[in-house]
Amino acid sequence: MLNLPPYRVLQVEDTDGDYHIKAETVSPPERCVHCGSDALVGFGRRENWIRDLPIHGKRVALSVDTRRFRCKSCGKTFYESLPNVDSKRSMTVRLKTWLEKRSLRHPFTHLAEETGVSNTTIREVFDDYGRQLQDSLRFETPEVLGIDEVHLIRRSRAVFTNIPSCYVIEMLPDRNKTTVGRYLSELPDKRRIWCVAIDMWRPYQDAVREALPGIPVVVDKFHVLKMANAALDALRKTVGGTISPQKRRALMRNRHLLLKRFSDLNEIQRKRLEEWGRDFPLLSKAHRAKERFYDLYEASSRSDAAKRYKEWDASLDNEIRPTFGPLLTAFQNWEGPILAYFDHRVTNACTESANNLIRAVQRMGRGYSFDVLRARILFVRHGAHRMKPFRKPRLLDKPILAEDDIGYGLPSRGTEREDISLGVDTVEILNLIEKGEI
Template sequence: MSNLLYLPDWTVTEYEIDSDGAYRIPASYDTAPDHCEKCGAVGNLYKHGTKKTVFVDAPVHGRQTFIEVTRLRFRCRDCGGTFMQPLPDMDDTRRMTVRCRDYIARQALLKPNTHVAEDVGVNEKVIRQISSENSEVLLAEHFATLRAPRVLGIDELKIGKEMRAIFTDVETSWPIELLPGRSSEEVVHFLGNLPGRKETEVVTIDMWRPYREAVAYAMPQAVIVVDKWHVLRIANDAMETARRRYQGLLKDKDRRELKRGKAIFLKAPYNLTDSELLNLDGWLKNVPELRGAYETKEAFKAIWKHKNSDDAKEALHAWRAGVPKHLLNLFRPAMTATKNWEREVLNYFDHGRFTNAPTEARNRVIKMTNRLGAGYSFDAIRARALLGKRPGRVKAEKIAAEKARKASMVECDICKALFEPSGLEVSHVTPISAGGSSGPENRMRVCPECHRFHTKEWFKPHDDSTPLSE
């Protein structure tokens, strides 16, 4: 029978809302122990008083919830020992329900500890302890099943005044590891020990040489792709420099107007509103200094519209040769970067056109988590970065995993049911002893049941004796 707690074998008769707006629920557990917890004697217990204990439950209707349990005490006639009534739904160590502990463990990966503590009604220290214990278990499970993704993204972010390397599965947009640093030794060590590293096909990085060297050493088969955004940003920086230089020559009113409209020089034209396009056209027609930088920047961005690396390479070389002389110094960083990283830049066009955008997105979320939870240790941030999945993502991952599992299943050649590949056995259509070959044309993949019961006419001898097994 259900009760207000939705826990079996509990009796709840009423509840109240206290002055703090929290639920107070008096309750008792109906199941008595059948043996002594001290000596193990069975059937020789008697009640020895009661004790009221308050347990914290998970929030209900947005309110903190406390269960006031009237708990029995028992004494053993054999050993004389006393003990409290066992409560399997409660965590005695922390004076809370098991489901409340599980709720805290999940929420602490998604919210700051102070927010979870306020929601539940416990000390923040308890939240940290539960979160730490849960993270240890989940991280152990994570690394036990960790494998290199098909498309790996490598980037870095600053946490606690240190640059940390982050590794992401680009296709699922989820990080697989966050390192304490980003040195070449740390990156090489992680990649060199990453299970399945030889199966990685593409690695997206920014233009930091140690990443390229580490990937070439640990994953020589992988194609390195420089993130498009990092390359295009160099041209945008050149445009910004040109704008600021001209802006410094203007009077106050015009200078403020140009500064307010700085975004129109960086956005793609199709992302501008009609008024922004009109404003941009006015500046470019009247200011040759801005028009030349803008046209050179847009010509550079147009390279990424090509469909393959050959056309892109030709366009890139033509762009470098066509930069106006008075703009050479301005765009020299873009020219140098595309020369030094030309192969990795052009790999973008022929290998899935992957970018590091998913990694950059995770970086933003991790930084936000760090800001909201001021004072987090690196280990706490790392646990939240790797394990803090919203319910929607968890559900989507489960559905994808189940879909992949079904896709990998193989049909039994006899009963046509689907099984895991390892669950099928190879059976010969005609036994080798009866003249059958060992080639694939004489083999079928059958499930254990079909392999056990499958018989053919050739099993039978010429007389009417019992059929022989294969």
Template sequence: MADHRLLEKMLDLPEFKITDLKHNENDIRIYVEKKDKPDICPKCGTVEPRLRVHSSRNQEVRDKNILDKKVGLIYKRKRYKCMECGSTFYELSDSIAPKSRLTNRLRDYIAEQSKRRSFIELERELDISNVTIRDIFLEEMKYNLECGLDIETPSIIGIDEIHIQREGKHRKQAWAVICNGDEHTIMDILPNRNKATIVEYFRNLRNPENVEVVTMDMWSPYRDAVYETLPNAIVVADKYHVLRIANKVLDTLRKSYKGKLSKEQIKALKHDRYLLLKREHDLKPLPDIAFRDAWFNEIPELKVAYELKEEFFKIYDSKTKEEALRRYKEWKLKIPPDMKEFDEVIKSVEAWKTEVFNYFDYRITNAFVEGINSTIRAIEKQGRGYSFDVLRAKIMFCINHKVERPSYGEGVFYDMKFGGFNRFNPSINMRTKDYGVPFDDIIEALNEGLL
């Protein structure tokens, strides 16, 4: 009995007494029952009622690990009959919810740990299903998910999408990532990239008039949403998405020349495609340029296509918008009539001409958003299929935001004497400012295994 009292102290669940204990190399099972009878009947409300045990059942409940062994409580839950009213009821426990298979403290442990560790890691530690861990995490995050975020409005916003969650065998759902270009923080992650979703988000910004520039890829719903909701914003089409179209066209042309080559040459040209897609100034004289020129001798049309690609890239070397527009016009005239593939470049640029050439006024790209997207993918990969709510909560609510708080004496003072705010405080408009989650902190948390 003395041993059991010592074990009860170690178990630290004062309402229970231990009746037995079994263990092996992996698990510990502790048999418990409540020390005291209920002091009130939940049916008739009688205090200190006359009760007798009507029946009982063993309920297996998981608890926190002990010495790296998984712990199960075999709780003998009694069903009492109230002799005052004749009704029966099961006793309640302070440590275990009525229908739960986990102790309250284990749920609290999972809720806290799941903010900083992957569900897979917790599943391995506790031998509890990934689904259960996810549900506990989302319940912990429920308030934050429903309330949303009150983030400061920057002068520069970057929008991009990230394709992660599979909705079918092949299709993936795109989530929009909204970033602060001034502070390099994530402002929020949205469940899709539809215009209505983006419009709703921008309309709820604290100060939409503060936005001066929005960078994005050439996705029309983004552009339409900006023009509809941000009155002072200029849209800049991301430079690298524009240039990627020219590279795509060149690669399409490379594939079209297969009919002129042997099987061995087709395989070799596929291997050497990087020589065509890299910028000329990034190629080494030997062996890169030598191999590239050998292909040009074999396929003269490939040289023409390559030079057109390079000339298109050089438009972005222009010092002014006027120079860029002139170079673009000259470039179009150089396209041979039989190279219709470059019409795709022209079509895209013409559809986004204002936004493409806005770059030369602001020199801003979407690279800062693209960089954090790769980190988000790594977090999702580590978690093996996080849902949208889980991934958003992990990033937006489990990492400290960049916050700027007023210094002492700069906030609004409440006048206890007169029951109102002190309107004579010259710093009455000072408040805490939330800029979102810093990119560097997300990367650091990922590298330290905290997500």
């Protein structure tokens, strides 16, 4: 019934939802664990309760009558060891292995109800397994590194991606300069990185400059364009406060006409926008200014982009200049990293996509800690990782005879295979979310 050869089943009690199985070890110890003598005598027993895998949909608790022995030679006593039992917890090794795999995909409360193991113990199993996976998994340093943040469990968490491949490579507990800088400084093969894309968060820039000196920093263009749209939308709300409720609701329903590029509007939408422009000249001016700012990112070079920005700045009407105040300030403070886009042409769209998927995983497992969410994203090994073989030298100072070379030639230097992860594929994360497997 148990399929555990080291144990003999003595009694089975079938209760509602549980099996209580009394068992004992088949082979008691023959020698003293202290001195090695075989002069042993029985010296009492104690009952140990051990959890095992469910059977027939019922929880299983083993009651093992553990024998105690006394050594005649050294006088010391000891209990027999229980084979197939985890050394840290009162559960079988196979149950611990089963919980490790399942805890990455299922709620702890569900596993606790299914096995009879407490939530706390399952969390401990999960934590140990997460550390084991983290120690055994190596990520390749990307050529283009993306840094952004996602708000999880009342705090912003830094997310790192391999931009060309759109793979997630790390999540940190916060986005502070110290935390980000420590991670960047510990990256292997930092010379591989030729560009870092960030949003306008000063600690990111400072951490990159200290940990990766000389590496260009590019401010994501979508964050910059988002500020232009936000300025226009803020003006729409201000204008809406001065008109009748009916017109305000109509203006709100058509706000997408203001935020879309004029070239993307159809003929009907353009006429509607022109009507709003006649009714609200200030809004029309701001819309045209927003469109001209978007044209900046169609520049062919950095110098061309700088020229276009100066012309845009000079052309701003004094009536709408306060509307674009935050954008003007941001460009003044971040001009170098913003214009660096025209040297490298990279964006953080991949990281933004990863953030949305991470939020979706959080919604699927409400109540989980950040460590659990991070493990679910980074350490679930069922297709999400993109691995490549990596061979590292082994014992370089001692040539090793390859098996096929023995007796046939010169010794070859050994190599040790190690799997290296390129990152967690966001497409596969999406597939796992849709299947409910993460």
